[in-house]
Amino acid sequence: MAALALPLPLLLTGLVLSARQPLRRSPLCDTADRAGLHPSADLYCMELLARPEVPDAGGTAELGRADSPFDVALTPDGSQRYDVTLDLHGLPAPSSLGAFTTYVAWAAAPSLDPVRKLGVVRNGRTRVGEVGWDKFLIFVTAEPSGAVTEQRGRLVLRGLSPSIRMQQHGMDVPSGEPAPHGTHAGHEMPGGTTPRWVMPPHRPQQRMVPMPGIDELVPAVSPFLPMAGLDVATLPEARPRTVVRLADGDTLDLTASLVRRTINGRQLVMYAYNGQQPGPLLQVRQGSTVIVRFHNAIDLPSAVHWHGVRLENASDGAVGITQEEVPAGGSFTYRVHFRDEGIYWYHPHVREDIQQDLGLTGNMLVAPQRPGAFGPAHREDVLMFDDLLLGDTGLVPFGTESPTHTLMGRFGNVLLVNGGTSYRQQVRPGEVVRYFLTNVSNTRTFHVGIRGARMKLVGADIGRYEQEQWVDAVTLAPAQRYIVDVRFPAPGRYALVNRVQAIDHMIGNFFPEVDTLGVITATGARATPDHGAAFARLRINRDVVDDIVAFRPWFERPPDKELLLTLRLGDLPYALMQMIRKDAAYAHPVELSGTMPMMDWLSTGRDATWVLRDMATGHENMDVHWQFRLGEVVKIRIANDRTSLHPMPHPIHLHGQRFLVLSHNGVPGANLVWKDTVLLPVGDVVDVLVEMSNPGKWMMHCHIAEHLQSGMMGMFEVR
Numbered sequence: 001m002a003a004l005a006l007p008l009p010l011l012l013t014g015l016v017l018s019a020r021q022p023l024r025r026s027p028l029c030d031t032a033d034r035a036g037l038h039p040s041a042d043l044y045c046m047e048l049l050a051r052p053e054v055p056d057a058g059g060t061a062e063l064g065r066a067d068s069p070f071d072v073a074l075t076p077d078g079s080q081r082y083d084v085t086l087d088l089h090g091l092p093a094p095s096s097l098g099a100f101t102t103y104v105a106w107a108a109a110p111s112l113d114p115v116r117k118l119g120v121v122r123n124g125r126t127r128v129g130e131v132g133w134d135k136f137l138i139f140v141t142a143e144p145s146g147a148v149t150e151q152r153g154r155l156v157l158r159g160l161s162p163s164i165r166m167q168q169h170g171m172d173v174p175s176g177e178p179a180p181h182g183t184h185a186g187h188e189m190p191g192g193t194t195p196r197w198v199m200p201p202h203r204p205q206q207r208m209v210p211m212p213g214i215d216e217l218v219p220a221v222s223p224f225l226p227m228a229g230l231d232v233a234t235l236p237e238a239r240p241r242t243v244v245r246l247a248d249g250d251t252l253d254l255t256a257s258l259v260r261r262t263i264n265g266r267q268l269v270m271y272a273y274n275g276q277q278p279g280p281l282l283q284v285r286q287g288s289t290v291i292v293r294f295h296n297a298i299d300l301p302s303a304v305h306w307h308g309v310r311l312e313n314a315s316d317g318a319v320g321i322t323q324e325e326v327p328a329g330g331s332f333t334y335r336v337h338f339r340d341e342g343i344y345w346y347h348p349h350v351r352e353d354i355q356q357d358l359g360l361t362g363n364m365l366v367a368p369q370r371p372g373a374f375g376p377a378h379r380e381d382v383l384m385f386d387d388l389l390l391g392d393t394g395l396v397p398f399g400t401e402s403p404t405h406t407l408m409g410r411f412g413n414v415l416l417v418n419g420g421t422s423y424r425q426q427v428r429p430g431e432v433v434r435y436f437l438t439n440v441s442n443t444r445t446f447h448v449g450i451r452g453a454r455m456k457l458v459g460a461d462i463g464r465y466e467q468e469q470w471v472d473a474v475t476l477a478p479a480q481r482y483i484v485d486v487r488f489p490a491p492g493r494y495a496l497v498n499r500v501q502a503i504d505h506m507i508g509n510f511f512p513e514v515d516t517l518g519v520i521t522a523t524g525a526r527a528t529p530d531h532g533a534a535f536a537r538l539r540i541n542r543d544v545v546d547d548i549v550a551f552r553p554w555f556e557r558p559p560d561k562e563l564l565l566t567l568r569l570g571d572l573p574y575a576l577m578q579m580i581r582k583d584a585a586y587a588h589p590v591e592l593s594g595t596m597p598m599m600d601w602l603s604t605g606r607d608a609t610w611v612l613r614d615m616a617t618g619h620e621n622m623d624v625h626w627q628f629r630l631g632e633v634v635k636i637r638i639a640n641d642r643t644s645l646h647p648m649p650h651p652i653h654l655h656g657q658r659f660l661v662l663s664h665n666g667v668p669g670a671n672l673v674w675k676d677t678v679l680l681p682v683g684d685v686v687d688v689l690v691e692m693s694n695p696g697k698w699m700m701h702c703h704i705a706e707h708l709q710s711g712m713m714g715m716f717e718v719r
Ligand SMILES: [Cu+2]
Pocket: 610, 648, 649, 650, 651, 702, 703, 704, 707, 708, 712
């Protein structure tokens, strides 16, 4: 009876609409009646609008997750890849529009050149394949034949990629009129031996744009540099990493201390473990336990966390949960048990935005117990990727009371491999090298390839994949590790490169950024024995497949826990807030470079709180305190809120356990591997399956150091 009360036109509209509904629901575009966490339709769904001649036609283009073993699917040069499905309705018979027999979909750059045919489409859902451009249009035309190679027919539908909404910043603050500053203006510069703020330098690649209201600001915290006022000449120069082989039961003394580094002509005071940058590479066998006596000789309280290692809870180094901080001059003894094979790393879990960035990082390489776990290689090499933010006179200071760079995280402007700016390696032609890669940067996601050499993905955070696969490059978020086998086929120079598309927010556009991180030279006699044939084969790791099979019954279960990653903004400088508002029109899934050094610098932990929210209870950050039983298998759904004012990708890390990344945006992972850190692009939803295999109180948090320091952590207990 209630329906009859509705006005007739509305009822009719409703009827027409429901008659037009596609039969199958679109996972990315259907926003109505969706309960729980879901991917952002705003970022992963394009609306296709009809020409006036076809008023009943319409549809959407779903920007689905493209197949990739990494958390974000990128082209070799760093553009976002999408697996596109068109969902169309109301298209009339093509012949009703002229001498046409079919509809064809196309993708085009914003300038309409180039144009690429996607394929024949009709009413309903059609998967049309991949688009790997950062900004693009999708359109549908009526054509005389499905075999056409160029668009000649009649335009029917058209849509713009969400990235086209990116806006030019321009300036809202009228010149001559002072912007309201809040607490940020006129921050007092301490004198004497305390450090002064050094502005992050402008990037030479970009246009210099005056930023009224921004240019004279400094972060609303006091600047910190280690041992300010100390004569740098009195410090020992940091030494390169050494390899320390430890047998079961061995003891290592590990001391964090001050060192001198010379990078790009600037003398810097930094930190190091045992005087080395990176810290000593610990080589151990799976199943062994070593004792590490940590001594803190730096000027801040510290502790050591053994990232990814499923060790005893008391040795996890999680300050405030498993131990008190180790004061300057203090010591702490860790028992580190290596249950799993693979590549791991250690770093402080106190003000990692400062300590990790200044050099307190080291790797642990755990050799598998299982013989023949890896394919044959001539050598192994451990590469640690990092970046450092240098101003004209030295390090850009850190925040004393809380971190700077709270929104974006602290992107550096000098990229480092194993602590240095010029990684060099000499190999023989035909040599196969197994690389163990770790990203220890505060916020930068690396996209690393070796030009001219084939790269085979073998493993990730905790051991090997179910099967090996070829990759063009490796996408590593902070704290993630990957293992690749690389063969250098012929004599020559091979560049190790980071290739990304950076975003110029001033003009609202993408631009390519290529950094040569190092050079590998293949020279001399050919490598023997020749591993060419074995390298060409992709192995299936039966032991890993069998291990994971036992968890498959849980894959389709509804999530046990749901987490939302979001942001609360406080009192930011007015001009900064204006820029953030403009950026809010579009957020790229993963921003791969820091292109706004001044803006990024200004936000501190005082004006922004990053939030990890339990959807069932509404509890946030350290109020989240989940309880699990030992042996329980738990499915956690995590969504990265696109609707916050400044969304960012977040690498989420769970301490002490291992998990499988079951899906991104509902698309199941095709090749699984055990992990401890998963990157959530903006607007993304992932399902992870955690094996609660290790008792104790554990942290879960974002591994962007500045996000962690501004709230983004919770905890769980396994009993
Ligand atoms: Cu984060």
